[in-house]
Amino acid sequence: MPPVIRHLGDSGLLVELGTGIDPAVNQRVQQLQQRLQRENIDGLVETVPAYCSLLVVYDPLKAAPEALKRRITGLCRFEAAVQSDEQAVRDIPVVYGGEDGPDLTSVADYHGLSVEEVVRLHSGRVYRVYMIGFTPGYPYMGKLPEALNTPRRETPRTHIPKGSVAIAQRQTGIYPVVSPGGWQIIGRTPVSLFDTRRDTPSLLAMGDRVRFLPVRPEEAAKWTG
Amino acid sequence: MDRVDLLEILAPGILATVQDSGRQGYRQIGVAPSGAADSYACRIGNLLVGNLDSAAVVEITLMGFQARFKREAVVAVTGADLGACLNGAPTTMWTAFRAAPGDILAVTAPVLGCRAYLAVGGGIGVPTVMGSRATNTGAGFGGLDGRALVAGDVLPGTRPQAHLHCVGRSIPAALRPTYTSAWILRVIPGPQADQFTPAGRALFFEAVYTASQKSDRTGVRLDGPALETQPGAPGSILSEGIMAGAIQVPGDGRPIILLNETVTGGYRKIAVVVSADLPLLGQVAPGDTVQFQETEIPTAVRRLRQVEAAVDWVRACWTD
Numbered sequence: 001m002p003p004v005i006r007h008l009g010d011s012g013l014l015v016e017l018g019t020g021i022d023p024a025v026n027q028r029v030q031q032l033q034q035r036l037q038r039e040n041i042d043g044l045v046e047t048v049p050a051y052c053s054l055l056v057v058y059d060p061l062k063a064a065p066e067a068l069k070r071r072i073t074g075l076c077r078f079e080a081a082v083q084s085d086e087q088a089v090r091d092i093p094v095v096y097g098g099e100d101g102p103d104l105t106s107v108a109d110y111h112g113l114s115v116e117e118v119v120r121l122h123s124g125r126v127y128r129v130y131m132i133g134f135t136p137g138y139p140y141m142g143k144l145p146e147a148l149n150t151p152r153r154e155t156p157r158t159h160i161p162k163g164s165v166a167i168a169q170r171q172t173g174i175y176p177v178v179s180p181g182g183w184q185i186i187g188r189t190p191v192s193l194f195d196t197r198r199d200t201p202s203l204l205a206m207g208d209r210v211r212f213l214p215v216r217p218e219e220a221a222k223w224t225g
Numbered sequence: 226m227d228r229v230d231l232l233e234i235l236a237p238g239i240l241a242t243v244q245d246s247g248r249q250g251y252r253q254i255g256v257a258p259s260g261a262a263d264s265y266a267c268r269i270g271n272l273l274v275g276n277l278d279s280a281a282v283v284e285i286t287l288m289g290f291q292a293r294f295k296r297e298a299v300v301a302v303t304g305a306d307l308g309a310c311l312n313g314a315p316t317t318m319w320t321a322f323r324a325a326p327g328d329i330l331a332v333t334a335p336v337l338g339c340r341a342y343l344a345v346g347g348g349i350g351v352p353t354v355m356g357s358r359a360t361n362t363g364a365g366f367g368g369l370d371g372r373a374l375v376a377g378d379v380l381p382g383t384r385p386q387a388h389l390h391c392v393g394r395s396i397p398a399a400l401r402p403t404y405t406s407a408w409i410l411r412v413i414p415g416p417q418a419d420q421f422t423p424a425g426r427a428l429f430f431e432a433v434y435t436a437s438q439k440s441d442r443t444g445v446r447l448d449g450p451a452l453e454t455q456p457g458a459p460g461s462i463l464s465e466g467i468m469a470g471a472i473q474v475p476g477d478g479r480p481i482i483l484l485n486e487t488v489t490g491g492y493r494k495i496a497v498v499v500s501a502d503l504p505l506l507g508q509v510a511p512g513d514t515v516q517f518q519e520t521e522i523p524t525a526v527r528r529l530r531q532v533e534a535a536v537d538w539v540r541a542c543w544t545d
Contacts, residue, residue: 006416009497010525012468014416021463033253048252048466050489055466057252060500060526061533133464133489136255136364140464176255177364194255196354196366202254 003076005069011045013056013065015072021142021170025052026130028078030207035075041068049206050131051140089126090208092174092189093215093223094165096122100188100217107150107167107184121145122186123212127172129204137176137194137202141210144170156182163188165212172212176202187212190220228350230295231382234374238289238332240442243349243368243380245281247485248357252466258485259359259367262340262442262507265402265532266304270344272539273301273321275391280348281358281368283380285341287510291331292343294324298385299346299392302330305338305404305508320395321346338404339510346388350381362442363486394543400535402505406513410482410502411520411528415472415494417462425453429495430517434480438511443486444473445509451478452495464491470498470506472517482506482515501528 004016015032018025029049036047036056043063048055058068096119097104108115127141134140144167152168157180160166164175166183175181176193193203204210215223234241244267247260261267261284268278283292285307294300301321302309309316309332316322316330324330332341351358351369360368369378418426434449452474460476467473469485473492482498483490484507498506499520509515 007413007497007522008416008466008468008494009413009470010499010522010529012466012497014465019463046250046252048488050465051463053463053465055252055468057466057468060522061530065522131464131489132253132255133466134255136251136361138255179363194364201251201256201355205254 002073005072007065008055011058011060013058013068013072015054015056016052017054017076018052021051021130023128026128029054031078032072032075036072039071039075041071050133087209089211090204091211091213092191093213093220094123094187094189095217095220096187096214098217101165101186103153103184104186107148107186110150111147113147118148118186119214121148122167122172123214125211127210129206129208129210131206132202132204135175135177135179137204138173139193139204139210140171140173142171144172146170150184152182153184156180160185161188163190163193165189190223227384228381229385230379231298231345231349231385232380233293233295234376234378234380235291235293235329236289236376237374238286240286241290241374242284242360242362243281243351243358243374244284244360245358246279247359248355248367251355252488255488256355256364257361257488259361260357260485261342262484263304263342263504264507265504265536267342267344268536269319269396269539270301270303270342271348272543273303273319273391273394273396274299274344274346275388275543276344276346276348278536278540280344281351282349283343283374285332285343287335287339288332291329294326294328294330295379296326296382296385297389298324298382299388300324300330301344302341303344304341306336307341308333308336309341319401321391321393323389323392335510337406338508340507345382345385346391347383347385350383391543396539400539404508406510408505408509408513408515409518410506410515411499411525412472412496412517413499413520413522413525415496417493418495420455420458420493421495422453422455426495428452429480430519432516434515436509436511436513436515440509440511442484444484445482445506445515447480447482447515449479452480453478454493461491462493464489468497470500470503472496472498499525499528501525501532
């Protein structure tokens with residue numbers, strides 16, 4: 001199926017490769033991004049992968065959009081979904097609840113679960129990083145078990161501490177820098193998700209596999225660094 | 226790098242930050258370009274004082290900014306007319322002049338536009354982070370310690386004395402943008418334009434919007450008629466990549482024009498401001514009116530070519 005390519009102004013093309021939060025669609029986004037990077041196209045500035053689309057940012061004085069669209073369409077032949085289960089899983093330690101996770105109790109109450117069950121469900125599966133966005137290094141991960149499907153907070157917070165682990169609908173994420181936000185905060189990780197002093201500033205990238213590891217507050221310190 | 230104390234901030238005013246032409250290539254890890262909201266004024270200011278057009282400058286917002294030079298330097302103020310004065314005497318915009326140690330540069334009253342650029346020969350010598358000196362205030366890096374300037378800050382310069390021969394440089398009036406308080410911005414229909422009703426789309430082009438007081442470096446928020454979406458259209462879309470100029474319409478129907486501080490967004494976009502008009506977008510001040518005019522991509526690209534030709538012309542004036 002050919003992609004739907006829409007113009008985002010005079011210097012962006014949004015390539016839609018499916019709909020919804022779907023690992024197969026997201027893998028196609030990742031494949032298209034890799035192919036475009038290999039092609040070394042004159043005038044291609046950068047690409048921004050998301051759940052089911054790839055934004056291609058180009059310099060319109062160097063690349064003509066119609067030619068670029070044809071080139072992109074030519075790269076959109078995908079084989080059946082590749083299994084990425086062999087990729088290493090990164091463990092992210094989380095202190096759940098208390099001051100670190102002010103919404104843990106209300107999330108448990110909302111679902112009629114115990115706090116322990118919420119922690120077990122949240123840490124009990126491997127998540128895919130679907131995209132990085134919102135703030136530097138913010139991973140959008142999924143899918144959360146249906147039993148934890150929780151709406152956003154009615155009133156977003158203006159100041160969410162760095163490292164806060166949050167959920168919203170079937171997604172989970174981590175706030176890498178202090179920012180506002182509307183997701184339900186259930187815990188906090190001592191691991192730094194974004195650091196400009198590192199060669200690779202963002203700890204996570206699209207396609208990574210992540211598992212949350214519940215730790216006690218006194219254990220958190222040994223993960224810092 | 227011959228770094229010297231160059232400029233002491235006496236008062237930052239509403240908002241003063243170090244900016245340059247922005248950070249490219251990191252959107253995929255969530256890092257927005259940032260950079261001067263009016264890239265044209267920033268680039269021309271740099272060329273006037275003998276810098277590369279990508280050098281770092283101070284972006285000044287509306288009113289209250291005051292700074293003292295600690296070194297002799299060549300300076301140009303470009304962008305919005307905010308009533309810039311040197312030691313109380315009005316300066317000539319878009320013209321390189323000399324500042325002596327102890328001289329005080331201040332903006333006294335906003336006349337037209339929103340942001341002025343203070344370019345200094347040798348550039349503002351803060352460290353580069355991920356290839357740019359632009360301040361990302363949201364995430365707290367770049368610029369001076371990743372934050373807006375405060376009174377008492379001292380900005381470093383890089384060999385300002387090597388640029389003193391640029392004093393007196395100016396650009397022709399035809400190359401100075403015309404600012405206004407009633408803006409008409411050219412747009413291309415956005416990727417979700419079809420999710421609005423025909424009446425909603427028509428209203429978008431007929432309406433006279435007002436830039437809200439809540440506008441800032443992340444976006445120009447518009448007060449005016451709410452735009453109606455197609456029945457059954459979802460309240461939001463799945464997050465996708467976004468760029469400066471994108472006009473998002475959240476649930477309340479009131480458009481927000483994004484600047485360069487956002488990488489992804491989950492609201493539908495009715496239209497996108499053309500690249501050639503982005504420098505003007507950076508000059509929309511709270512209270513100004515904004516109207517949108519539809520254009521086509523080839524026309525937009527022609528306009529962008531003209532902007533780049535103007536910058537090239539200015540650069541060529543002083544290339545030895």
